[in-house]
Amino acid sequence: MTQTHLSREIFPGIHCITLPLPGKRPGPVNAYLFVGDTVTLLDTGTSRTVDILGHALAELGMSFSDIDRIMVTHGHLDHYGGAKKIKEASRFEIELVATEEDIRGVETGNTVPQASTSFFLRTMGVPFLFPPLMRTLNFFFARMADNCPVDAIMEEGQRLDLGKYEATVVRTPGHTRGSVCLFLEKEGILFSGDHILKHVTPNALPMLEDWPGLPERKSQVEFYESIERIEALEPAVLHTGHGKSITDLASIAEFYRAAFEARQKKVLSMIRPKNDSVFTIARRLFPNIERNLRFPMEMYLAISEVYTHLQVLEEEGEVCTALEKNRLRVYRN
Template identity: 25%
Template sequence: MIHEILIVGPLQCNCSILGDETSREAIVVDPGDNISRIVSTLEKHHLTVKQIIVTHAHIDHIAGAQRLKQLTGAPILYNQNDLPLVKMMDIQAAWLGIPTPEVAPPDASLEDGQVISISGLTGSILHTPGHTEGSVCLYLPRQSLVLAGDTLFSGSVGRTDLPGGDSRKLIQSIHNSLLTLPDEVTVIPGHGPKTSIGSERESNPFLQ
């Protein structure tokens, strides 16, 4: 599998490009900004985007999705419970002092247990509400990898003081959906360095 992580936007969001070396099909996760860099990386690997996945509808994760769709024709998928956040994108932009990006409802909603598949690559959606109502993670069992959005970080967890946040739900989601994964699974959070399920289970102070 081709896996490129690009740090995009003013809040340094981890955008993942997941590609299959044989079919050259790809999934882009959380294209929050810097779409020209994302497109250049896709071209470097001769990849065609088949799906755009947004882990949650905070501006730093979703702002570039519509532009990437316009350039590639790939559908945008995120959980419909985050539509209230999309409707307040102008307010989110004002928090950061940036122009309001063009956003839209998802082409399809991502639901818990849903299979995400391109030629040569298969994963499943874990609905992990708490950081936002619609937060999801993408788990790729064959690659022993989970893209955790802003649900789980190295040594920390997602903030819950923004609209849609719920600290009780967040901890419950992590315990029920993420800590049930094998220890060796690599975690790519929405920001910051990667970690592993085992490491977070053992030492994350928020999960003790």
């Protein structure tokens, strides 16, 4: 097994290259290089770390021109952000492959039109100043990624030739609507993107609609259904999008489910008898959030967390919600 300064061979011909990402969570991002008759790169890191990726390839005696295909597990900038620069640095054509539902993220940097995000935030009851703050922060985040046209789509069940190995595309919506894992069935290896991480519970982000309207899909429900799909595959090892590999999926899944239950209870306990907005519940749940420098992003994650849990609590009959004067009001049943 080759161990260089910048990459680790995790299985014969499969190299993990860990690339820096600002902030503590979820921490550095893992890109995977499959070297065989063809060369595939799974996830790219941000546009800021393409040079490091280039050095990692050089240590393996390769360059960007050796890459045939880039696949992205989902349309978040730390997973696709370097694709454009990599394509431009290659002397040959590199095919960029993503899932249909995450194409917009890769091609525009936004998973939904701005109007949808603004509608969602307003409906959650955020103060007026919040959306411009978020747009400003997004502007800085956007500098970590270059939008890039997608050349081909990968679909559920599709078989992929990864040089030495064959992989199957497993659709695992939850973290994003189009998230996928790649499964090497014979070897029992799953590349889990951001769906399963060892050190943090991934966010099941709200699946906003393309038009101003509340999400119809329930991210938390889909997230846990996807976990069941992954468990049914019985992978021996999971190589994750951030952090360490996982060999004990059962205990990670158990931990996730326990954390979910605890969070459900906590969200429920935060709802006051008076009509609450999602924003006020989120602030109650994370009282110190405004001290964080990345406050708008953390606040968005907090709102997302509360909202996606409320979707489940409402389905279970614990709460009811109503749109009143363009704000979502939450009541305990």
